[in-house]
Amino acid sequence: MSKxxxxxxxxxxxxxxxxYADQTLLEVLREDLNMTGTKNGCGSGDCGACxxxxxxxxxxxxxxxxxxxxxxxxxxxxxxxxxxxxxxxQQKFLDHAALQCGIxxxxxLNMAKALLEKNPEPTETEVRYALAGNLCRCTxxxxxxxxxxxxxxxxxxxxx
Amino acid sequence: MRYEAPETIEAAVALxxxxxxxxxxxxxxxxxxxxxxxxxxxxxxxxxxKKIKETREVILDDDEIRIGASVTGAELGENKELKKLFxxxxxxxxxxxxxxxxxxxxxxxxxxxxxxxxxxxxxxIAAGAKAVVAGPNxxxxxAVEDLLIKPGQLSLAPGELIISFCLSRPxxxxxxxxxxxxxxxxxxxxxxxxGVSVTLNPDGTCAAARVALGAVAPTARLVEQxxxxxLGKELDERVLAELAAAASATCQxxxxxxxxxxxxTSVAGVLACRAIKIAWERAEKN
Numbered sequence: 001m002s003k004x005x006x007x008x009x010x011x012x013x014x015x016x017x018x019x020y021a022d023q024t025l026l027e028v029l030r031e032d033l034n035m036t037g038t039k040n041g042c043g044s045g046d047c048g049a050c051x052x053x054x055x056x057x058x059x060x061x062x063x064x065x066x067x068x069x070x071x072x073x074x075x076x077x078x079x080x081x082x083x084x085x086x087x088x089x090q091q092k093f094l095d096h097a098a099l100q101c102g103i104x105x106x107x108x109l110n111m112a113k114a115l116l117e118k119n120p121e122p123t124e125t126e127v128r129y130a131l132a133g134n135l136c137r138c139t140x141x142x143x144x145x146x147x148x149x150x151x152x153x154x155x156x157x158x159x160x
Numbered sequence: 161m162r163y164e165a166p167e168t169i170e171a172a173v174a175l176x177x178x179x180x181x182x183x184x185x186x187x188x189x190x191x192x193x194x195x196x197x198x199x200x201x202x203x204x205x206x207x208x209x210k211k212i213k214e215t216r217e218v219i220l221d222d223d224e225i226r227i228g229a230s231v232t233g234a235e236l237g238e239n240k241e242l243k244k245l246f247x248x249x250x251x252x253x254x255x256x257x258x259x260x261x262x263x264x265x266x267x268x269x270x271x272x273x274x275x276x277x278x279x280x281x282x283x284x285i286a287a288g289a290k291a292v293v294a295g296p297n298x299x300x301x302x303a304v305e306d307l308l309i310k311p312g313q314l315s316l317a318p319g320e321l322i323i324s325f326c327l328s329r330p331x332x333x334x335x336x337x338x339x340x341x342x343x344x345x346x347x348x349x350x351x352x353x354x355g356v357s358v359t360l361n362p363d364g365t366c367a368a369a370r371v372a373l374g375a376v377a378p379t380a381r382l383v384e385q386x387x388x389x390x391l392g393k394e395l396d397e398r399v400l401a402e403l404a405a406a407a408s409a410t411c412q413x414x415x416x417x418x419x420x421x422x423x424x425t426s427v428a429g430v431l432a433c434r435a436i437k438i439a440w441e442r443a444e445k446n
Contacts, residue, residue, distance in 0.1 A: 004163060021163035021206060022196060044194045045261055057234060057263035063190050064264065067163040068208055111260070132346040133258020 004067040010035075011079025019066035026050045026061035029076065037077040039103050041135070048134030051107035052076045058114040060133075077106035080113065088158075089113055089151045098147040100138035108134050112148045120156055124149060161196075165208040169294045169323060172207055177296045177319030179205045185321050187215070187230040188264040190257065191273045207321075214323050215268065218242055225327040226292075229268025234259070236267065246327065247442065248336030248355055248435075252283035255340060258347060268322050271304065274312050275349075277375035281308070282355035283338040285372035285382055289327050295320035305372070308379035333360040333367075335442025339435045340374070341427050343418075350375045351419040354407070354431035356439040358390070364444070366390040371403070371436065375418075376411040376428050383410045383432065395440050403436065404429030 003018040010033075019028050026043075029035045029052075041049030043062045050061040053075035080087045089112050092098070099105045108131060115122060115130040122130065127148050128141075136144065163186075166172045176183050182204030186192055195201045209215045215230040218239055225245060227236070233253045236242060243250045256265050256279055270280040271291070281304070290301045296319045304325070307314045316322075330336075336357040342348035353374030361367045371386040385406040393399045413424040 001161070021161040024193065024197075043197060045190055045257070048258065048260055051260055054263075058260050059263045060190075060260045063188075063193050063261070065163065065186075065189065065193065065206075068165065068186075068189075068210070114259075129346065130259055133260045 006066055006070045008069050008072050008074055010074045011076060017066065021065070021067050023066045024062050025052065025054070025064040025066055025069065025074070028066040029061060035076055035078055037106050039106055041103065041107075046133075046135070047104070047107075048111060048131075049104050049107045051110045051134065053110055053114055056114075058111050075110070075113075077109060080109060087113070088154050089116070089148065092147040092151040092154070093144070096143045096147040096150065098140055098143040100140055104134060104136045104138075108136070108144055112151070115148070116152050116155060120152060120159075122149070122152060161203060162205040163208065164205060165211045167211045167213075169212055169214060169299075172209055172212060172321060173294055173296055173319055175205065175207050176321060179207075180318060183207055185209055185272065187269045188232060188266040189269075190261050190265045191269060209268075209321065212323075217324075220245070221329070223329050225329060227267055227325045227327070229271075229322045229324055230266045231268075233257075233262040233265050233267070237262070245330055246283075246287055246336055248338040248357065248439065249280070249283045249287050249289075249327075252279045252338035252340075252353075252355065255279045255338075267325065271325075272314060272322060274308065274310075274314050274379075276311050276378055276380065277350040277353065278380070279338065279340060279350055279353055279374065281380040282353045282372035282374040283336065284325060284355075285380055286338070286355035286357040286370045287327055287336050288357065288370060289325045291322050292324045292326055293320050294323050299323070301326060305380070305382055310378045330357075330446070331359055333362075333443050333446055334358065335439045335444075335446055337435045337438035337442065339431050339438070341419075341431060349418065352376055352424050352427045352431055353380075354428065354435045356432065356435040358436060358439045358443050360440070360443045361392075365392050365394055369436075371407065371432055373407060373410055373428050373432065376413040376424050378412070381410050383407050385409075390436075395436065400433045400436075404433050407432035 039049040041047035186206040340350040340353040359368040369390040371383040
């Protein structure tokens, strides 16, 4: 089976990798690039744990093939903080205790980040709909929603 | 497995024709990758059609609208002009999956996966969509409902693939709508789906109507009697009751965990009536 050579940008850095045709972006990230921040939940696009941002759109990394990503711009959880300074969403997740086991957290953070880039002032309903494709089985949804709304408010203040 | 990403329709057709049944067309991958990972299918080749320009465009001409097969739900939702012309079609596609899935899932993939419950299909049938099909013998167009055979299967010859969906620009006073029943508010598969398109006469009576149902038969179905019931009429209680009865009579559903035969048959009538009220209101404003 032949491998495909793919050139991408991941969190601002040019990253080359080779992969088989049936390897997903999730497998490439975790197994080949050792970027294990992106979590493997269901592997079928139901749970959102592997949510990353590809060319500006949030997607399930388990439902994207590595081979199709030549030239793609990929954002993962590893690129969310600036050095040791947490992204406001990350800080608010801590402040609101919006995580327990943490497996769903990178996916929720990326999804929330994508939402706030498109809609800086979402209503609670809009946040809940935007996060409908992310499952948390510790059931911290309420705290997650509050953390996202609080981060949105803080991010609006810092840009105004 | 091989991965190919041709840039022209001709190259895609040649790859598919040469590989025979072992090749699969790959667009958003939200169904296909799961089928591969769960070893339900073992394709020898994936032909990614997303680099083919014609599958990625939405073209809004004076008389014709073309939606590329590999345009995603998220992209359709952002196309304000298309949403204005065919709100029912766009809403139907936007019901598929989460926002993450919307970023990948395509209108052509939803159609080609050939699920009886696919949300886009009743809406496309109601809107009178035709599929543009490319193959070894050139390009043909077919009414979308004529391509549906049974769950998981379309009437496409070896080497054929769908490039786009073609819709006539709606005449004045036309509106469409799609509604589905699911037991929760998001992230589910239709138990019943109903798509409606109506055109009104200047006097407010019905000039044209198409009503289609999903998840109530092996394929999405057109309610054949709908024009007989609706043409020349206003939307009163008697007409709605007749439409509901015709919609229910069109059903040939199964019993499963999502709904019983009785429930689906009854809800199909209810949804057809609710959808036509929305489509009618939109038509009055257009």
